Amino acid sequence: MSTVAAAQPVPNTVDPRTARKVTLAGCVGIFAELYDNGIFGFMAGTLAAVFFPGSDNATAVQFVFIGYAVSFFFRPLGGIICGHLGDRIGRQRMLVFVIMLISVATAAIGILPSHASIGVAAPVLLILLRVAQGFSVGGEASGAMSFLAEHAPEGKRGQYTSYAQIASFLSLLTGTLIAAAMTSGLGADRMEAWGWRIPFLLAIPLGITGIYIRKRISDTPNFTRLQEGGGLAKNPLKEAFSSAEHRRAMLLALFIPLMNGSGYYVLFSYMPTFMNTELHFSKVQGLLVTATSLVAISLAIPYMGRLSDRIGRKKVLAGAAIAMAIAGVPCYLLIGTGSVPLAILGACVMAVIFAGHTGVIHILLVELFPTRVRYSAYGLGYNVSAALFGGTAPLLMTYLIDKTGNTNMPAFYAVVTALGTLLAVSRVQDRAHLPLRDA
Template sequence: MVSVTEIDAAKPKAAVSRRLVITAASLGTIFEWYDFYIYGALAAFFGALFFPPGNETAAFLASLATFGAGFAVRPLGAIVFGRIGDIVGRKYTFLVTILIMGCSTAAVGLLPTYAQVGILAPVLLVGLRLLQGLAIGGEYGGAAIYVAEHAPDRERGYHTSWVQTTSTVGLLLSLAVILLCRQSMSASEFASWGWRIPFLVSVVLLAISIYIRLKLDESPVFAEMKRTGATSQAPIGESFGNWSNLRLVLIALFGATAGQAVVWYTGQFYALYFLTATLKLDYVNAYALIGIALLAGTPLYIVFGALSDRIGRKPLIVAGFLLAAVSYFPIFQALTAAVNPALSVAQQDSPVVVTAGNCNFNIFAKPSSPCDLAKDYLSKAGVSYSSKATEDPDGVSVRIGGNEIKGFDAAAYAVALAAAGYPKSADPTQVKWLAASALLVLMMVWSTMVYGPMAAFLVELFPARIRYTSLSLPFHVGNGLFGGFLPFVAFAIVAFTGDPYAGLWYPIGVASLSFLIGLLWIRDRTGRPVAD
């Protein structure tokens, strides 16, 4: 079997330097992740801009669901562009995806709001998010495969780990642009029109990315398959109609990418939402904390990618799942104490109990019963509570520490919460910055341990002729469904239970499942030739 090294040696004039390959693939992918995550970083604003007024919790959850909609179509993008990538080529495919992503992102910056065009606003927003998701579904697989098929067998983890940094760097870039915009204008100006700027910046990044990618040649592995007529004419059928390959797809999904997705999104996006929505830290300081963690953690993708070349992909990936699953509860509880110590003390000293007999949990409906109104008020205030049932179908009482309030009375709740020490927001002067940063960096360690070797692991798992299709689907089902809907599912669990930490059961459960499946069924194929 011909190795990548031999192919390169046979065609030295056609081969592109590995440095240019890594740079071009990574820069383009950074841009696509920037485009995709700029919405996620601004999701808290979009509830009021693009959805009907009247229920802040429902609007926020709707904005998170729209964010998740982009993830939901990523598997479709994986199938569409995976097939094209296996038939037409790697380079052509990720040129098309970057064009779709850039144009759809810039268009978000031109959208009218709900106040201007009514229900058409969320329809247009969701439509553009679907286009973004379709494009990103074809991007990652192309970039990872392109780099891997240029890399030496014994350095594949190191080379592909640069592509793995792009999702975090794209998120970091999006936060930096947002922070710069927020610092250069008032809060009201940013909420009114300034939020559009990060989306419109995409036009410049798109031009740079296309220019760089046009300099690339086709992958040497694909070029050789094309020359010898070894490419697949039915990659979808070969990938999913053949049990031996479908089995690998399922193992990759449930034993690797699903767990990787929830670990990555918990440590970055869910942590950001937790800081702002639960701990009530202002956006500038929350972005700064996440930015510090991203800067400190990004080099670890390279470290763990290179380490996987020495000790194997599997040990690092399954260890990351286990460490995340056992540590999330203590990490987030410690994060509360570090970022909003007054809230942490109040939760322990003055617990809140809601006693009611008629609660209708519906995250998208406007609260109507006294119980619904009471719980909605507490959720908006970032106050955790437990629930007790009563035989009175219409009655509700809220006990805050030693103070019990009958019926729904927002003013009385506010007074009682203040008396019990519940703060309206986190006090930046009381934030333990070093401790908070260390906790966020620790979650980045779990993320990079799992994600750093992931591209090399997936590339080595599947045969070259159907690699784009076979790799892309499990990656984007895992990240699009299990990961993309994590903020929505987790906060829905929190809204239902009243426990700010209950949402963590979702990533813990998925990570634990991937740990068990990965431990039992993943075969480590580290360093195998990718021309096979």
């Protein structure tokens, strides 16, 4: 390992104006990257009819979520390749590449022929494009969060990185609202005929905007400093695996995000489909509940980020995990009453609790690793977690509910994942009040 490893951490002195500009670039990219999840979550039924006709509704929806889940298993590959290049040639170049890739892949879904036109080739192509999306997102999450954290002023890393999480939920809300508005305005027949394409094609202007902004920013001071000092790792992931400290950190990066499975991927992505198919709410009612909870979490996230800057990451994450373990079942019971106001209450309570996880988790993972291996090691641990416990969550929920007839499965999943996160967080050294390490 390079002698740079012995160097002391250097406090970040990026001026606030530059930090704000960089934060905008990170948020726009995150928005464009995750917009597709909102479309997929709300339009699962429409996509099932277009790409898997002839199956009963529950089975067809499961097929759609299989395609959704498959893409997540390519996130670790994206994290490895993009992480290696990001640690070798810079964060900024890779962030331009990944947003370009996912924009093309998402827009390409919008021009796919249907099953009625080309048969089984249609769902195969859909899954292949989801694979490209998964690869891209695998390079986006760890890259964008590392980029933001390495630019953030000292003492405000939690606050600045939390803004990207707001962008992720606003993109989910935007995708959901666009899909819902078109479904309501065009009706089921026209949506299945051609209307489903439009939300995917909107990825083109989103992608162009993100690429333009990201190409106009410079790389992080941490990476530049390491590059100028000759301290870049030749093989970042190999170096990470050769260190007991980094291996332990990657293991923590695998289990700390457990709550994402029951939070982002069930409470938000899967919720509209769950409420419509299992709880018999109308699509509009499901949208209202999901949209309200997305607004609630977007308002709560920056407060959680700032709180973690003050009291530390561990306390905020542990508090969120404990609260979810206690409130998960009661909140899902409120949603299951069939009452829209009670469903909104239950979903919003969980959203605010989950903000304490999603608003803080990424900066904690960034701080686990030094700049030399951060993009690679963080990306691998986090993306393996997303593949195992995140993307599979909607599929797992539809399967378990179908087999057991118990619509409380998402509540049980929320409790189990919260306890898993709590256990993992208890093993972390909190570095909230220390400068980021370069090596």
